[in-house]
Amino acid sequence: MRLAFMGTPDFAVPALQALHAAGHEIVVAYTQPPRPAGRGKALRPSPVQVAAEALGIEVRTPLSLRRNVAEHEYFAALKLDAAVVAAYGLILPSVMLDTPTHGCLNIHASLLPRWRGAAPIQAAILAGDRESGVTIMQMDAGLDTGAMLVEGRVALTPRTTASSLHDDLAAMGARLIVETLRDIPLPRPQPEEGVTYAARLTREDGRLHWDKTVQELDRQVRAMTPWPGTFTRLAGQTIKIGAVMPEHVTSSAAPGTVVDDRLLVACGDGTTLRITRLQRPGRGMMEADAFLRGQDVPVGTRFDLPHA
Incomplete structure (x- = not known):
């Protein structure tokens, strides 16, 4: 498939690499701009930018997408089959969500509708959940409210940390998005009961x-x-x-x-x-x-x- 990839942190890198290895044509990678880091505050590119450049993929780093007409036009001109989103960190406007043939597919690190929002991995452990997982969902204008396509589950143990769960779910998300694009299933709405939200951490x-x-x-x-x-x-x-x-x-x-x-x-x-x-x-x-x-x-x- 002809894809755009949209992600920023380490969590998104295995999915980018897996899609590339599976033979998909990733024409562009969107990620957040380089940020000051370290004692010298030198600009540091995101993990996705580093990985994409290593694979020879064009990288774009807009500060915002909401009213960025030039970026909307560029995105539409790509004639994408789908866009894959994994912890990108920017809100996609409807004009971009609706552009690819199969829409924008999000790799979300929870079993939706439980733990919509910014910190689902940490929220699951804090709450003492017995399991977590990854949901591949069709993005819409809401906050992680889109229809579900595929999910994978993993048990949480009394010693699971956010670091270990992050790595497990990043690997699971990479595997599931490749499977999803191989044969995109019919979407199913999220249940109306059991909705919880994971606020951004401070x-x-x-x-x-x-x-x-x-x-x-x-x-x-x-x-x-x-x-x-x-x-x-x-x-x-x-x-x-x-x-x-x-x-x-x-x-x-x-x-x-x-x-x-x-x-x-x-x-x-x-x-x-x-x-x-x-x-x-x-x-x-x-x-x-x-x-x-x-x-x-x-x-x-x-x-x-x-x-x-």
Whole structure:
């Protein structure tokens, strides 16, 4: 098929590469413009731009598409069979959605209609869902409201992180979009019940509230890995938390209190959570044993509550 590909982050790269390997004619890749990154704030192209250029695909990086008449005309002139969209990050106007023969097909990282929106991977883990997956959907003017074509499912375990689920769903999405384009099925409307929304994440979503339950804190750490990451305060410093493990030990200590010499911390429901990886300012992420060799955290130390 003659395709346009529209995506920006790492999640979209396997699909682009799979479509190219399957022999589709990808005439252009749309992605968000290069952004300042690193200490020097040099402009860094998106992962999709890097991958597309490596495959010899033309790349376009408009700032917006809503009223971009010149881009609408260019897109129409491509005479596309379909456009494939994966975490692009820009809203496509109706004039572009309706241009390709088979429309615009989105690779969405959830089992629609659950977790429409910007952060479905993290939302599924935060909510304690037992499964997640990918839905290939026909895009319309709504927010992830289009008809569904294909879906794939994956079980979530008590140790699934956003990072591991991201990689699993990126690979699944790549496989499913190739299968979908091989023989496009009839679309089916999304169910009207069970709709949920996953809002865009901010850094504040990573702040640990130790008065939550051990299950909520564990899911938060796993859902926010690697971004925005979770953090707390210790002796006036912001400490990043990389990994934790719930333990079947009860405690009457105040939430956030260290109750043994290996970073076992009391939670709001009278249970405990062991911090296994963490990072102090100016240092790399390290195992708890290594952290404790450089900083003493005696029993009774209290990690700050959010408003302490």
